[in-house]
Amino acid sequence: MDFETFLNATGEIGYVRRISSTIVFCDGLPGAKLSEVVIFENGEIGQVFSTNKDSIEIIVLSKGYIKVGTKVARTGQTFKINIGNHLFGNVISPTDLITFEGNDESADRIIESEPLGIDRRKNIGKPFETGVTLVDLMLPLGMGQRELLIGDRKTNKTQFVLQSILTQAQKGTICIYAAIAKKRTDVILFNKFAKNNKIDGKIITIASYPDDPSGLIYLTPYIAMTIAEYFRDRGEDVYLCFDDLTAHAKYYREISLLAGRFPGRNSYPGDIFYLHSRLLERAGNFIVEGSDKKSGEASITCMPVAEMVMGDFSGYIQTNLMAMTDGHLYFDRDYYNQGKRPPINPFLSVTRVGRQAQTPLLRELSRKITSFMVGYEKMKEFMHFGAELSEESQKMLITGDKISSIFEQSSISPRPFSLSILMFTAVWAGYWQEKDINGLKLELKKLSNLYMVNEEFRKQAESTIQNSPSFNHLVDSMKSSQSNILQMLSELK
Amino acid sequence: MSSQLLTKLRTKEDLEILIGELDLLDNALYQTDKKYDDVIHNDIRSWVSEIILNESIKTEMPVYIKELKNDLANIPIISASINFEPSTSFLELISDWLKKYVNEKMVVDLLLNSSTLGGIQLSYKGKYIDLSLRKKIVGEMETVKLISTNMYQ
Numbered sequence: 001m002d003f004e005t006f007l008n009a010t011g012e013i014g015y016v017r018r019i020s021s022t023i024v025f026c027d028g029l030p031g032a033k034l035s036e037v038v039i040f041e042n043g044e045i046g047q048v049f050s051t052n053k054d055s056i057e058i059i060v061l062s063k064g065y066i067k068v069g070t071k072v073a074r075t076g077q078t079f080k081i082n083i084g085n086h087l088f089g090n091v092i093s094p095t096d097l098i099t100f101e102g103n104d105e106s107a108d109r110i111i112e113s114e115p116l117g118i119d120r121r122k123n124i125g126k127p128f129e130t131g132v133t134l135v136d137l138m139l140p141l142g143m144g145q146r147e148l149l150i151g152d153r154k155t156n157k158t159q160f161v162l163q164s165i166l167t168q169a170q171k172g173t174i175c176i177y178a179a180i181a182k183k184r185t186d187v188i189l190f191n192k193f194a195k196n197n198k199i200d201g202k203i204i205t206i207a208s209y210p211d212d213p214s215g216l217i218y219l220t221p222y223i224a225m226t227i228a229e230y231f232r233d234r235g236e237d238v239y240l241c242f243d244d245l246t247a248h249a250k251y252y253r254e255i256s257l258l259a260g261r262f263p264g265r266n267s268y269p270g271d272i273f274y275l276h277s278r279l280l281e282r283a284g285n286f287i288v289e290g291s292d293k294k295s296g297e298a299s300i301t302c303m304p305v306a307e308m309v310m311g312d313f314s315g316y317i318q319t320n321l322m323a324m325t326d327g328h329l330y331f332d333r334d335y336y337n338q339g340k341r342p343p344i345n346p347f348l349s350v351t352r353v354g355r356q357a358q359t360p361l362l363r364e365l366s367r368k369i370t371s372f373m374v375g376y377e378k379m380k381e382f383m384h385f386g387a388e389l390s391e392e393s394q395k396m397l398i399t400g401d402k403i404s405s406i407f408e409q410s411s412i413s414p415r416p417f418s419l420s421i422l423m424f425t426a427v428w429a430g431y432w433q434e435k436d437i438n439g440l441k442l443e444l445k446k447l448s449n450l451y452m453v454n455e456e457f458r459k460q461a462e463s464t465i466q467n468s469p470s471f472n473h474l475v476d477s478m479k480s481s482q483s484n485i486l487q488m489l490s491e492l493k
Numbered sequence: 494m495s496s497q498l499l500t501k502l503r504t505k506e507d508l509e510i511l512i513g514e515l516d517l518l519d520n521a522l523y524q525t526d527k528k529y530d531d532v533i534h535n536d537i538r539s540w541v542s543e544i545i546l547n548e549s550i551k552t553e554m555p556v557y558i559k560e561l562k563n564d565l566a567n568i569p570i571i572s573a574s575i576n577f578e579p580s581t582s583f584l585e586l587i588s589d590w591l592k593k594y595v596n597e598k599m600v601v602d603l604l605l606n607s608s609t610l611g612g613i614q615l616s617y618k619g620k621y622i623d624l625s626l627r628k629k630i631v632g633e634m635e636t637v638k639l640i641s642t643n644m645y646q
Contacts, residue, residue: 008628013621028619073621 001101003039007073014038014072017055022214023258024058026072032056035078035112037100040064041071045100047079047215049259057259059215061095075100080108081223083230089200091191091207094216094223109230111222115281124285127357128239128301131167131414132160134407137424138346138369139329142357143237144285144299148321150306150313151331155343157305158186159411160329161241162193163342164303167414168239169199174231176240178224179207181217181247193412217251225282225300232298235288244305245276249317266316273320280304280324327351341408346373364471365421369403376400402427405437406444418462419451421474429478431486446489457488496561497544503588505570505602512565514541519558529554569599574606574614574625 007013014028024046032038036048038058044066046058060066077100087097098111124142141147149157165175179187187207194200204227208220221242228238242248249272256269264270283302289295306321311333313319322328327350335343355363379397383389389397406423409415415423423444426432432443451458464481468474478485502508514537521532533542549557571591579587584601591599606614611626 007621008623011621012619013616014619028616030619 003041003043003071003073006039006075007071010074010076012074014056016040016066016068016070016072019066019068020258021254022060023049023255024060024066025055026058027055029056029072029074032074037075037077037079038072039075040066042066046072049255059218059255061098061213061215061219063213077101079111079219081111081226082108083227087204087227089194089203091187091205093212094206094208094219097206097223098219109226111219111226113226113229113282115278116284116286120287122285122287122297124299124353124357125297126285126299127362127417128354129167129171129417130160130164131416132163132342132344133409133415133420133423134342134344134346135329136415136417136420137362137366138373139327139344139349139351140354140358140362140366141301141351142285142354143301144283145327145351145353146280146283146302146304146325147351147354148306148325148328149303149331150308150318150322150328151343152309152311152333153307155331155333155336156341156411157307157331158243160331160342160344161243161303161305162190163412163414165194165203165239165241166197166199166412169194169197169202170414172202174204174228174236174238175199175202176204176206176224176228176238178221178240178242179205180220180242180244181208181210181212181251182243184209214251214255217248218255221245221248221279225279228300228302229282232286232300233288235296235298237298238300240283240300240302242302242304244307245321246307246317249276268316272317276304276317276320277324280321326353341411346370347377361465361468361471361474362421365424368471369424373400373403376403399427401437402440405441408441415448416451418458418465419448421465422451422461423447425471425474425478426485429475429482431478431482443489446492447485450488450492454488496548496564498541498561499564499568499598500592501540501544502568502598502600503584505600508565508568508570508600511541512562514538515558515562515565518545518554519562522555569596569617570602571595571599571615571617572602572604574604574609576605576607576609576611578605579603
């Protein structure tokens, strides 16, 4: 349908009166509604951003050549996207997806939808595996959790996202990566990563770039969330990552300032909290009705990324996002500079609902590690004063160093849950006591290889973990099979 | 204030000329002597200056101009696209009808659009109606196309 058809169908016309970058002010169109799609005389489209007494504000979604005096017509439609399996494996720009004309109700979805109510939500009960030992053991996440990834720029946040996407995609979860105003090279690298690891069949990448119109960048996370909801309603678990929402907020600020909104803190408009909260509220763990009419469970696990400046936790957008999410993983610049990978600071990170999804064994293990690591950190602080340490304290420091080395993980090498537990329990049980850190790292690498290659060993390890009612029981069974495992490792080259 | 001038305007062009004349008068405020006289007698059309002189007796000229400008800013304008150059009598006919039956202050913004082929396209306060010959023909063509498609199926 063209401009004329819409003009005759709605019987309403408007004229562009003022242009302010991507925002266009026009008069007329008395029946225009918020978020309605409008079409310009030259075929370009826009979305109603705000309605005033005498004029309406429109966000233009193309780098067009709209002039003052151009005619505008309403369409009576809001933006929809056509979703299907054709989206997997490719990098998709929001412009390729958005439409306002489709009538296929099964695949077309409105971008701005209301989050499901409390009656359709369920407690988070399944653990979410990231493949990062530190997170899986110390800061466990659950399927349907909203976890903020926060840190300075270049602190391996995206590496963590890649690692968790790889883990989840290999487990069959649908992964959606929303690159908001990202560099083209970064997006290409991401796509290459997916293809190289043969997980592109499980990944949808929605990307907008810094040179795209602000309106398109603004819509990117909403489109990604709409796609996630589509797959959730089909009963599938979805992992969604917004990279990153601070950039999104900046583009929204640009739009708002151009539209003449009153600037608030850091010049952000007053509705910046609502902008993100209405997006993140759409994630969670839900009760869905499958095609067989039986109700099941499906989740949207959402990880927004927030960039901070010089480790400033008190930034406006950052604190807003912390308030909306169920915890945050803090990527510490100091840890990064010390060479720790991943540079997640477990003491400043929070997970609010992940623990409830853990098995009793894991919960016990997690508590044990956390309390031990807190003591270890305190002891290290104490060491700065050059104090003489007791034998017990020295032992604690050595064990702490060894546990820290378990958490050292190269960027794209996801570790299964069981392997992480196995490594920790082995060290805790006193394996390789005579080895130094480098020797231990080598042994851990061997253990990892053995676990990945030897299926029998893997099954045995998994069943030992599953059959252990408590952590002490697990440590005991590891101790009893110590000679066996060490023998197997020594046979490995 | 309701000036006689408002009822005398017929087209948007007339409106723009009048606004230009009022701007000239407005600027004359800063002349040292015979502030408005020169402009009223030399630069403004005689019938306009006559009305202005009559109506500005009761109020001061700057106040009068300001009020008149405010009224002109809110004057209702109807846009009409036609495919021929209208004669003065035709314009008068349309304008008189509009002033009589719609709004006595209404002015017409006439646009020449040969693609309409005939008839008129009207828009007023964001409302739009296409009464052109082209729309009729396109509609008929669609019907013919539909019938012929059905015949061949």
